[in-house]
Amino acid sequence: MHAPSHTYGTGTAAALAALAAQLPPHALVTESDVLDAHRTDHAPFCPSGSPAALVRAHSTEEVSLVLRTADEHRIPVVPQGARTGLAGGANAVDGCILLSVERMDRILEIDTTDQVAVVEAGVVNAVFSRAVAEHGLFYPPDPSSWEMSTLGGNAATNAGGLCCVKYGVTGDFVRGLTVVLADGTVLRTGRRTAKGVAGYDLTHLFVGSEGTLGVITEVVLALRPAAQTPLTAVAFFPTPAEACAAVADYMADGTRPSLLELMDRPTMDVVSAYRDLGFPPEAGAVLIAQSDRGDQAAEDLKRFAHVAQTHRGDAVVADDPAEAEMLLEARRLVGIATQSLGAYLAEDVCVPRRVLADLVDGVADIARRHRVLITCVAHAGDGNLHPHVIFDPARTDEVERAQRAFGAVMDLGLALGGTITGEHGVGVLKRDWLTKELGPAGLRVHHSIKRALDPHGILNPGKVLADRV
Ligand SMILES: Cc1cc2nc3c(=O)[nH]c(=O)nc-3n(C[C@H](O)[C@H](O)[C@H](O)COP(=O)(O)OP(=O)(O)OC[C@H]3O[C@@H](n4cnc5c(N)ncnc54)[C@H](O)[C@@H]3O)c2cc1C
Incomplete structure (x- = not known):
């Protein structure tokens, strides 16, 4: 075991010594460069602390040993997978043990x-x-x-x-x-x-x-x-709101697409800058739809094209699997392409589908009012919108405007009967808004459960719930 990069109390030193004695060689890491590399997930603008150590566990027994030892010495433990989280949930807290399960990969x-x-x-x-x-x-x-x-x-x-x-x-x-x-x-x-x-x-x-x-x-x-090979269609719309209205109508129609994704114009531009996929320059939004219902798929997508048309959408069905794969690739590239723009806050509001158009219009209004670029991509069929608030971290005023815009999007999502997070989680990013969404009774029950399972508050403290136990 190498010397830790920071000085911690005797409790931490004793705990790390006990773990070093019982864990296999190389499982416990304290080198500062490795700790730094494991300090954050994909939400680097969320606060992160200085970890005392990283443990790469290989078994349930090793995880149990780490937690038992940490609990005895009241040392915080931050569980980590691949650290692709977008809410700072896997970010280190001061003096913690980062507990990675990545090596448990069987x-x-x-x-x-x-x-x-x-x-x-x-x-x-x-x-x-x-x-x-x-x-x-x-x-x-x-x-x-x-x-x-x-x-x-x-x-x-x-x-x-x-x-x-x-x-x-x-x-x-x-x-x-x-x-x-x-x-x-x-x-x-x-x-x-x-x-x-x-x-x-x-x-x-x-x-x-x-x-x-x-x-x-x-x-x-x-x-x-195994599902059947899906058939893919793409539809371009003059505005995102019209694309969202088409989503609500198509979903109300009774058939479940196996995929229904939306990208707005700024998102298409971001993806095109990364890899040119030939999006028409006049389109304000694109929907990608799939059906995997075998013989029924062509009929499903015909109906999709018809619904799109009633909202001024222009739909085509992909002729061959390579073309369909290219469209999906464009959608999957959004995260990486957005990251190449520099700093951004990733939103994740989810609303009932019938008000999805109100949400995208409201987000555009928030972007105008706060003078920030917000790109929108959505798991549209679920009403789950990902507005990305892009900002220049070197400009204090822009950072503040981006943060205000970020909060305004969550307030809007809640006002429309939705939730602050459809899939990314709360982490540290959305902790303050969780209180708004849960209300006093919901918050009290959350705290009771946390206290019952983690009475000393060592597990990922300060994540999801604001207060330590
Ligand atoms: C490019 C990109 C695209 C993404 N797309 C999506 C998407 O489409 N849908 C979506 O939902 N998310 C998406 N995400 C977010 C992220 O990938 C997911 O949240 C994913 O589930 C996190 O898995 P992870 O292994 O990276 O966990 P981490 O980021 O390491 O951890 C996430 C949270 O789970 C906890 N945790 C991790 N492992 C354990 C464990 N074994 N036991 C207990 N707690 C644990 C951590 O403490 C943390 O709070 C995307 C992220 C990126 C970077």
């Missing part, structure tokens, strides 16, 4: 009869999806970060994605968990059967809890039979 079982799998928390989503596909099975939750993010992180944030409009979000596929509690106790929740109602639904208490209630080490995931 697919333990794929059961083709019961169509269920058991994985360690550090398995990367795309690795798993490809592995089950080899068995003719399908794991639908596909966050755009799927080539990087872990299934444990996906469960801890209840991640969504492009296919969720038809198939549901991560939580809809999580049947059971192995979770290590703050004091090191190993808890197994849920089941692997298709049905089961024994006891409280502890599994879904941990899903979406962002590392504040326990560390997930294994996940039992439901699978589906």
Whole structure:
């Protein structure tokens, strides 16, 4: 063990010495360059502290040892997956142990009869999806970060994605968990059967809890039979509001597309600057729709084109899979392309679909009033809009305007009957707005649950809930 980069109390030194003695070589890291590299997720503008150490755990037992030791010495622990989070949930807090499960990356079982799998928390989503596909099975939750993010992180944030409009979000596929509690106790929740109602639904208490209630080490995931190859259509609209109105009408029509994504003009420009995909220059917004209903798909997309037309949209169905893949690639590039613009705050409001047009118009108004660029991309079929507030971090006034605009978007989402976060989570980014969304009773219950499971408040303190216990 190398000397820690910062000086900490005797409790921390004793805890780290105890862990160094019991963990395998190289599992405990204190070199400052490594700690710095693990300090933040993809929300670097959220506050982050100086960690005391990083532990790369290889087993549930090692996670249990770390938590038991940290709890005894009252040392904060920040669970980490691949650190692709967009809300600062995996950011270090001062003096913490960063507890990474990335090395727990084994697919333990794929059961083709019961169509269920058991994985360690550090398995990367795309690795798993490809592995089950080899068995003719399908794991639908596909966050755009799927080539990087872990299934444990996906469960801890209840991640969504492009296919969720038809198939549901991560939580809809999580049947059971192995979770290590703050004091090191190993808890197994849920089941692997298709049905089961024994006891409280502890599994879904941990899903979406962002590392504040326990560390997930294994996940039992439901699978589906492989879907049919989807057919893809694209429709260009004069304005984002017209595209959103088409989304509401198409979704009200009764058929579920397997994907329905929106990009506004600024987003198309951002993606085009990164890779030119030939978007028409006059279009104000684009919708990408898919149907995977086999023989019915062509009919589904014909109806999509018809609905688009009634909102001044111009739709075409992709002739070949390569063209369809290029369109999806454009959508998946949004995150990376936006990052290349420099500093931005990633929004994630979700509203009822019937008011999605009001939300995009309201966001445009907020951008004008605060004199900032806001690009909008959406899992439109879910009413889940991602306005990205772009700003120059060197200009204090612009940073302040960006922050005010960011808050105004969340206020608008709540006023329209929505939520401040559809899939990215609260982390530290949205803590203050969570209070608004939950109300006093909801907040009280949240604090009670946190106190019951983590009485010393060591697990990811200051995340999701503002106050330490
Ligand atoms: C380019 C890009 C695109 C993205 N697209 C999407 C998208 O389409 N949909 C979407 O929902 N999100 C998206 N995200 C956000 C992010 O990828 C997801 O939130 C993802 O689920 C985080 O997984 P992770 O392994 O990186 O977790 P981390 O970022 O490491 O952690 C996220 C949170 O979960 C906690 N955590 C992590 N692992 C565990 C564990 N084993 N036990 C307990 N707590 C844990 C952390 O403490 C933290 O609070 C995107 C991010 C990027 C950078």
